[in-house]
């Protein structure tokens with residue numbers, strides 16, 4: 001079942017086109033990633049979905065609701081954690097949770113959520129005294145307090161150390177296991193690869209591709225590098241003639257083959273036929289960040 005439908009979304013700020021003809025849909029239970037370089041229009045897109053900005057063109061439906069017109073009904077089904085969400089410095093964790101719970105007719109158990117996010121002992125602590133990671137986790141509690149069916153999480157792990165980032169990922173997986181659909185804005189490739197079922201890759205306000213992380217890698221066809229020490233002689237000419245091979249080099253007795261597609265299968269079949277064993281075999285597999293660069297021409301952060 002489709003829970004979010006974005007069709008031809010457009011948004012400008014003055015003369016600047018921030019989002020241009022963006023379309024995608026999100027299925028119930030998915031972790032859907034919105035990925036792209038700085039200024040790609042990711043935040044603007046999710047803010048339109050969350051009813052926080054009015055689109056200039058296009059339509060958005062969230063569980064059948066128009067986020068801008070049906071704002072009150074949307075709040076009951078969609079929770080949002082925004083990039084740099086700030087609370088008053090002097091507000092305590094407990095006060096923030098109680099305040100946000102009061103916005104909802106049937107809020108979740110705030111204490112249980114704080115417990116789950118490792119903030120149970122911070123109830124009396126003021127927002128300003130929390131660490132960056134604790135502030136992020138509180139923002140997640142507040143996004144979930146209304147028992148949303150959809151959670152929008154923007155740059156969730158930016159500024160967190162690697163360990164907190166990993167525990168936040170586990171948390172996102174648990175939230176999804178509870179049946180919540182998640183829209184995740186991120187610029188971390190590892191995060192997108194680990195968490196997202198599908199991704200929309202945005203660049204300069206437009207959708208470049210929508211696919212699974214491995215589908216995006218496949219689509220961009222970034223080169224693979226295969227290195228090995230052959231047990232017997234095989235000429236560069238033979239290797240170069242194999243399907244998918246784009247370059248062959250030799251370094252310190254190792255053969256280094258660069259290629260795309262099924263190059264690994266072609267190389268191993270050829271070696272087997274010649275009864276050559278590939279010792280010290282290493283394959284550098286393309287990852288999502290290679291695909292990102294190939295599809296946008298920009299380096300991933």
Ligand code: ATP
Pocket residue numbers: 013016017018036037038039040041042043044045187
């Ligand atoms: P980042 O990863 O840097 O947060 P993003 O992909 O989330 O980027 P947006 O924040 O949606 O991108 O911004 C898209 C473009 O619109 C950027 O060029 C940004 O500078 C511009 N922009 C965003 N908000 C405003 C605003 N309120 N007024 C003017 N321009 C804006």
